[in-house]
Amino acid sequence: MKSRNRIRLAACTALAGFAASANPIFKGRVLASQKPLATGAGHHSVICAPGTDDWYICYHRRPIPSEGRDHRVVCIDRMEFDADGGIKPVVMTTAAAGR
Secondary structure (H helix, E strand, O other): OOOOOOOEEEEEEOOOEEEEOOOOOOOEEEEEEEEEOEEEEEEEEEEEOOOOOOOEEEEEEOOOOOOOOOOOOOEEEOOOOOOOOOOOOOOOOOOOOOO
């Protein structure tokens, strides 16, 4: 990932977005509900594996068909970047991160 100022943000519509630069502007969704797998992707954190340039997003989601508001699954998915250093939309997976 190119070195520049980054801001991670979450919005009440269950999505994560990001902005980059000294004067941040919204650049798009990073993570949102993805039916039929899950809804309510929320409470995000971003981490970099020490000594690498491997980035991951940690979050919880509500698996479908569960309708209980307290039924959540903790997830970690790999983040990918485009040639300009922008974050590509994250695809929810059911596999272990990094595999």
